[in-house]
Amino acid sequence: MSQVPIRNTGSTDIFIGGICIPAGETRIFESTDLPPHLLPDRVKTAQAPADPIQELLAKPAKQILPALQDLDVPQLNALRAAEEERGKPRTTVLGAIDELLLERATRQEEQEHIAAQAVGEAIGGALGYSEPLKDEQ
Numbered sequence: 001m002s003q004v005p006i007r008n009t010g011s012t013d014i015f016i017g018g019i020c021i022p023a024g025e026t027r028i029f030e031s032t033d034l035p036p037h038l039l040p041d042r043v044k045t046a047q048a049p050a051d052p053i054q055e056l057l058a059k060p061a062k063q064i065l066p067a068l069q070d071l072d073v074p075q076l077n078a079l080r081a082a083e084e085e086r087g088k089p090r091t092t093v094l095g096a097i098d099e100l101l102l103e104r105a106t107r108q109e110e111q112e113h114i115a116a117q118a119v120g121e122a123i124g125g126a127l128g129y130s131e132p133l134k135d136e137q
Contacts (some may be wrong), residue, residue, distance in 0.1 A: 001029075002031045003028050003029065003030060003031070004028070004029050004030075004031050004034060004035070004038070004039065004040060005026050005027070005028050005029075006021060006027055006028075006029055006038060007021075007025070007026040008021040008022065008024065008025055008026070008027065009024075010023055011023050014096055016029065016033075016034065016035075016038070017029070017033050017034075052071075052075065053075065053078050053079050053082055054082070056079060057079070057083065057086070057120050061090045061092050061093050063098050064096075065092070065093070068096055068100055069100070070098060073101065073104060075102055076097050076100060076102070079093075079097060080094060080097045080098070080101075081099070089135055
């Protein structure tokens, strides 16, 4: 952690994190306690999180494939788009992303179908139907 001096150059008191800085005075803060707009550029750069998509793109395909499971759907879509924009897109990476997206979409659809059936049965039970509703697929 680094310490950052904050000087109040105004004519009235300012408050940062519940601490008063009278006009013309300086207080020292830990960089983690400051809002981003008060951080010096060197601290902002050091604290900026790395882009996981760009980090993955820089790796060989055999290192990307196992990492795909850790990405959510928007990240997978972003990685796919970034991979397609490369000079030579890697078909193994694109294929693995497509396969994983398809698996997740199928799983989501199945979960939604099960939930809809449960809601339908609950409504039918509340209305006094003794027979379960027939699935029309």
